[in-house]
Amino acid sequence: MSGRLETLREWLLAEHANTVDADRLTAIAAHLRQTIEESVEGALVEVGCYRGAMALWMRAVLNDFGDSRRQIHVYDSFAGLPAPGDRDSSHLREGELVSTPADVEATHVTWNEPSPVIHPGWFADTLPRELPHSIAFGYLDGDFYDSIHVSLTECVPRLSRGGVLIIDDYADTVLNPKAWDGLPGVKRACDDYFGTPSPVEVLVGDGDLAFGLYRRVE
DSSP: OHHHHHHHHHHHHHSTTTTOOOHHHHHHHHHHHHHHHOOOOOOEEEOTTSHHHHHHHHHHHHHHHTTTTEEEEEEEEEEOOOOOOOOSSSSTTTTTSOOHHHHHHHHHHHHHOOEEEEEOOHHHHHHHHHSSSEEEEEEOOOOOOHHHHHHHHHHHHEEEEEEHHHHHHHHOTTTEEEEEEESSSSHHHHHHHHHHSSOOOEEEEOOOOOEEEEEEEO
């Protein structure tokens, strides 16, 4: 890891501690680097970007590997969360986590990095029309069942061979008993979309990381 990437990592852990932790940064960097090394074609997407911290991290990892020209697309309602459904918990409420496109831009300006392509709106409206045709790497952070289900429905068919989707808050407490299971709608959406046996790999970190990974192999 370059010095600049390490400095950014420490800044993100301090300034975006409510949405970023060390395990997340480590996992995203490792699998994104593998995607780059394997020359997987396509853009990067983040579905549920909030203030753009993870998009900035992905841009920095791309730069570290000399892949600065690859586009990153981010999607967010910029109106806060929708109402949770009956397959979700009450951990988060409607209207929480409000940000603006200007917040995303400001996060990148702080580090003199270009902003990603920003797509405001509800996922059901923007993803079918505005996702890139080819996706190499995606970070899905929709929190609720419906948001994750539509993210999978639209992203998986566009995923390039060898491409990866990392699904935040995917808590399989059988395979990873220490995973935080505060947003159970995420795994329920994945189970309903993929069926059984699930192709989603559980990623384990040093803490209570709840992460799933889907890789397109065919």
